[in-house]
Amino acid sequence: MNRAELIHQIKSKRSFLCIGLDTDIKKIPTHLLELEDPIFEFNKQIIDATKDLCVAYKPNIAFYESMGVSGWNSLQKTLDYIPENIFTIADAKRGDIGNTSSMYARAFFENMNFDSVTVAPYMGSDSVTPFLEFKAKWAILLALTSNKGGLDFQKIKSENGKQLFEQVLETSQKWGTDENMMYVVGATRAEQLSEIRKIIPNHFLLVPGVGEQGGNVQDVAKYGMNADCGLLVNSSRGIIYASSDIDFAEKAREEAEKLQHKMDILLSEYGI
């Protein structure tokens, strides 16, 4: 999916919600466990219940990889089930030397047809650029993450006064454009978003950490929204595990609706 289409989806659905499919066999309702593919069945019902409310789904690849071959099958079925007009993110945090990153890019973009992959920046240019060579596909580079350990290195200030995540934002501008790169910026660091917007005014940001991790969507919009919205705000556990009972999909919809309603208002407030 290209940028224009993503913006169109945000405007027409009045939503910049991304739903994280962190589907854990130990957390899904027990009545699903009797079915042949409980992971896919869970995702299918979540998708059915929320697809009009969100513009993106983000399977967390670790959860599928940890299930072995059956997990990869569940992932592929999930991806095939997601409607074409919804942006898909392989949350994989990949990144390796050039020829190896090319293999990862092929795995997610060609074999599985994801629209985007999250990529770790530590290994620099040639670990990222192979993900930028596919038409209408995206690399979503880690910048400032919302976890505790995110502070260990990302905010180290260099001799030139810039923090590491700022260097990542600046240096990576040479590798791609706002048509094939986005950045991960955690919602728990919302106050940083206005500083980040000075460096990358146009890029889309993938913002996890709303809900369970304590971030809120109003702050994210206040500091991070641009004229095209420029945000994908992710919620995973707060939506998909809203109930652990037979009504899980219905409750997931209720949580997604609450967020979409807030997003609708915010989009209007900011003239989008």
Added chain:
Amino acid sequence: MNRAELIHQIKSKRSFLCIGLDTDIKKIPTHLLELEDPIFEFNKQIIDATKDLCVAYKPNIAFYESMGVSGWNSLQKTLDYIPENIFTIADAKRGDIGNTSSMYARAFFENMNFDSVTVAPYMGSDSVTPFLEFKAKWAILLALTSNKGGLDFQKIKSENGKQLFEQVLETSQKWGTDENMMYVVGATRAEQLSEIRKIIPNHFLLVPGVGEQGGNVQDVAKYGMNADCGLLVNSSRGIIYASSDIDFAEKAREEAEKLQHKMDILLSEYGI
């Protein structure tokens, strides 16, 4: 495999060679393509031809992941085929928030029974520590990589005068020990190894980049060896693609023998 056993293997085999199984369907000899599982068949013959010469095998996970479900099957079969007294490294460069890194750790340590996984440090403590909670398993943290892009961020000097990779080495000391952590340091940066040894005198280092990428094993030993050897030097393409013909395994053995012979001499020179 624990540290004592790894050191024992190095001493008895007179080798600190790691062979990278970057097995690419497009590069393996064409006569294998008729077989049911060409990737596994290639690995099997490489392992048969080299298992007395090396102490570790390092499948590059991207190469298997890019083959989809059949790739994961080939990987599992390969891992099951590697003799128990050889250290196994999942070169996966994983790393995510805590609960997600736990999933990756489970995938590689429990489902597949690898001895170790390479891990990217950008997301900090909670992205790494889940890999340290398994007995006789290892996280191998990226420090200074041998690729071109490795210079983009890893050598940025902070206000306190330390480069990023030095900060990674120092900070991560709080997370684990030399019994469950190793570090990736590229052979093309061999001159850096003596500086690195000042920070981590005891840890094992996984050193890629010998051969194809231009590093040499004498320099690595000169600057990086410690009293327990403390090195796993990896060669991938230089060994496994020494020939693209029916004699590939024999030629791979010849290349591995050359390196093992050099390592034998170096171990003796350094009194190990």
